[in-house]
């Protein structure tokens with residue numbers, strides 16, 4: 001019997017891979033599905049694609065899947081297939097009809113929604129990544145009409161490249177799909193009304209629902225309770241998923257409590273804990289660099305790597321977010337999540353495959369092998385007011401929502417260690433700060449010295465300066481470069497340190513999508529690889545909770561640093577304790 005399967009998850013009986021589809025849309029029609037096979041792109045399909053084409057990078061699979069999907073959703077196909085299989089993420093697949101996805105941005109009046117989520121959704125729409133049938137709803141307490149929401153959204157939408165064709169036309173089409181529902185977060189009334197409107201828009205289609213919780217963490221559970229009771233799809237229908245923004249708690253206990261509360265209403269498979277750094281291009285590329293380049297594989301351990309540095313800096317303060325920030329501080333805001341996630345990807349063992357669970361299993365192992373951070377391995381700082389060139393920059397505590405005597409760190413540096421065979425004794429240094437002199441995020445890998453270096457007489461007295469360094473610049477101006485020693489051309493024998501460069505803007509003539517685009521698409525596809533599993537979260541909090549508690553109990557005074565400076569000098573002493581020099585500082589002390 002033939003069936004058209006349109007909703008995930010779908011169980012496939014095929015055991016062997018069909019020919020690799022190409023990314024040009026029409027080829028999908030030719031090659032996928034092969035004759036007599038069932039092939040329907042759906043979230044589950046990507047896992048299948050990954051198994052079949054294990055040598056193809058997931059990002060490309062995603063492209064292939066989406067390219068095929070646009071055709072397949074409408075036209076596919078099938079013979080002799082398969083049983084739809086219920087799951088926590090949605091229930092059994094409906095058997096016929098066109099599917100639709102409804103995306104509700106809860107907290108639509110807020111900063112993140114306006115700055116990142118709506119623009120990412122528009123970019124996906126512009127590039128034809130969204131399914132043909134979709135609806136976007138904003139939900140918040142503020143009273144607003146659909147038109148008012150559209151006005152707000154339209155102010156932040158851009159066609160990322162100025163001259164892109166049909167931008168305003170596309171924008172109009174996109175905005176027509178955006179609607180607004182006002183309501184409380186802890187009452188079911190508003191969500192009831194939302195459900196009614198969603199159902200109206202979904203009429204005649206196979207529905208799927210994605211809720212993006214772009215709200216302060218203290219109301220996550222209220223929203224999940226109300227929405228899951230009144231606006232979730234019934235089992236047997238399509239999927240209902242929730243993207244949850246950070247912070248996921250503020251320590252091990254509160255995070256555990258949050259997880260338990262969410263799981264009262266949702267299955268783990270419905271929860272997509274977002275860490276947008278995992279959606280950044282260079283972070284995605286970290287695994288490619290590691291696992292598909294033989295040159296790096298033998299070097300990736302304590303035998304050759306002297307230290308690893310994970311650096312985040314912003315050239316602006318907590319402006320406008322002081323109220324939130326003061327309850328969290330930079331360690332929770334950046335280190336425990338963004339930098340630690342990068343560290344886990346950097347240090348994990350080779351996963352069995354590129355499937356989400358295989359990758360997340362390896363990340364958990366490495367996190368669980370890490371030592372709990374100690375107070376003596378942490379330096380904290382806070383920015384103070386500063387005047388430069390006649391312009392005044394405020395202190396952190398000048399924010400009216402921050403107490404005058406706040407000791408919340410806006411800067412921290414830390415030395416972390418992984419007690420396993422690969423990384424024993426290698427310092428992983430993290431540094432994160434707000435209101436510094438530059439905006440930057442990078443991973444720096446400093447290699448050991450060349451034993452018995454024949455050219456030691458030519459590289460100067462500072463042998464550390466002569467070691468190789470691999471830098472992955474996550475932002476801005478994405479780049480990968482490797483510092484090598486090179487002979488300066490000429491008749492003499494002078495060496496200098498030069499870079500082998502891969503600057504993305506020079507190498508690739510295409511714009512890099514925003515992290516939120518990739519992550520929203522993945523959530524719609526049911527791809528969990530870039531989302532945080534609850535055991536990863538537990539392991540991450542276990543590393544930081546004791547020191548966070550100690551910092552707070554002792555009210556450790558942060559070292560003050562001027563707004564726009566390079567941060568506290570204490571960070572250099574911390575690094576020096578482990579014979580490390582921060583790589584973002586050149587030999588003359590400047591960045």
Ligand SMILES: NC(=O)C1=CN([C@@H]2O[C@H](COP(=O)(O)OP(=O)(O)OC[C@H]3O[C@@H](n4cnc5c(N)ncnc54)[C@H](OP(=O)(O)O)[C@@H]3O)[C@@H](O)[C@H]2O)C=CC1
Nearest residue numbers: 107109110111112113140141142214215216217245246247
């Ligand atoms: N902004 C950013 O750059 C980033 C934010 N995040 C996370 O994303 C989430 C949303 O962030 P952001 O948009 O900045 O948050 P906002 O403070 O802007 O809040 C979003 C919306 O939630 C409602 N809200 C705010 N405070 C309360 C409250 N105390 N009780 C009930 N409702 C409230 C408001 O809508 P209304 O009053 O209309 O109901 C507001 O528009 C947070 O979890 C944040 O930590 C993560 C990374 C970056």
Ligand SMILES: O=C1O[C@H](COP(=O)(O)O)[C@@H](O)[C@H](O)[C@H]1O
Nearest residue numbers: 246276314333334338441475515
């Ligand atoms: O999660 C957060 O990230 C932003 C920095 O994100 P980026 O993509 O602009 O680098 C940071 O400003 C914010 O404090 C933090 O909550």
